[in-house]
Amino acid sequence: MSRKRNKKMAEKQMQKAVDSKPKEQMSGYTADAFMNTLARLGTGTPNLLESTEYPNTRLTQNYGLMNSLYRSHWIVRKIIDCIPEDMCKNWIDLKTQLEPGEVERFERLERRTRVKRDILKALKWCRLYGGSGAVMIIEGHEHILDEPLNYDEIMPGSFKGLIVADRWTGLYPSSETIEDVSSPEFGYPEYYEWNLENGSAMRVHHSRVLRFTGRELPLMERYAEMHWGASEVEMVFDDLKKRDNTSWNIAQLVFLANIRVLKMADLGEMLAMGDEQSQRELYTTLSQQNQLLNNMGLQVMDKDDDFHTIQYSFSGLSDIYQNFMLDISGAAEIPVTKLFGRSPAGLSATGESDMQNYYDMVGQKQASQLEPALDKLLPVMAMSEFGYIPDDLDYEFNPIAEQSEDELANIVDKKVNSIVNVFNAGILSQKVALKELKEMSVTTGMFTNITAEDIDKADDDFDTAGEDMPETGSSIVENYLRGIEQ
Structure with a gap:
């Protein structure tokens, strides 16, 4: 009997232990963490670290704060x-086989319609507000903005530029989303409500809008931001507050750098027992003494009084301030040397690696933010200027970093030598060689005087590498092609 009783009690205890186990452990999951209750260390214990929280503030939606910071805060x-x-x-x-004259026409269209200026503006509002857009203005399409853009309906000279609007004061995404999975904009709004400055509103199809999004967000947060992204200010706001408060406190400490102390033997009694008139007279006396000290450096006091100064030491504040600057720089993805205009610190520090990382980051943003917009825009501009879209229409971003004269000269020398070698081998004609030199002028500033007429007069045969070139307006360049290796 005792064995059966013990067995039943053991079964009850086992069942009780199973029932008391958390569901995570019953499902095979264990939550491992450190905890020392007596020392108040670790998960769930009452200490300052465990009271830390990260609330979802959605600071991007504070439109007034974004405007105030952009207008008044230089950082x-x-x-x-x-x-x-x-x-x-x-x-x-x-990057196209268009003739140099046609490329110049395209570049003039860019300048005339201020495309670069408007895209720059859209990128700025995108970073400030979390989203912006630019509507392509095509003459004759005023009443069909809600229809998908058809390139065949773009007439010559009809592209008039861009109108930029931010997410709060111009472009509002519709509830319909793009359902075509083959579209690069799948899942984004299909239409936008475009509010003009005169108060009118238009419905615009997404194919006519260059869309710029701020910091990418998870799906549910993207819905909360109406398919836009997060402002850059949201990334740096907490670190910005720490830097600003530290800066203002340091400025306040400057006024306390040299504190003057006057010890009076009977001050306490005078304040405690004196009437209002006596206290007023004391205040007047101290004010006059302070004025004498400021004007003449003279302090007059009773023989039992004492006067001395206390100087404040600012050691260590510079390191704290610089660390806050580094935090802001890291959050903004901009090197301290560029954001704050500081020279590189440390022995043999040049800042080249920081700037190279920065240029790589800018290149990545060009690919993710500018490329989708330019892929939409350039075909529209080509249809407006030429009446067709070149099959090989392409582009690449020019290098971001400015090159020194020595670096530029080295690049030009290598490129010209390459052209000369191929020309001397009979692979390139004179005309193609001049075209290559003309194309170099865009990035190097060299050979800018080669004209379309010079290129037309050049020989187009591929077997004239050993013959004399005809005399043209570009004879200096042609002779250079002949004699650079001699």
């Missing part, structure tokens, strides 16, 4: 403007 303004300006600084180089 925020530089964070917003710096990267877009570098993204657009050296712009693009067309």
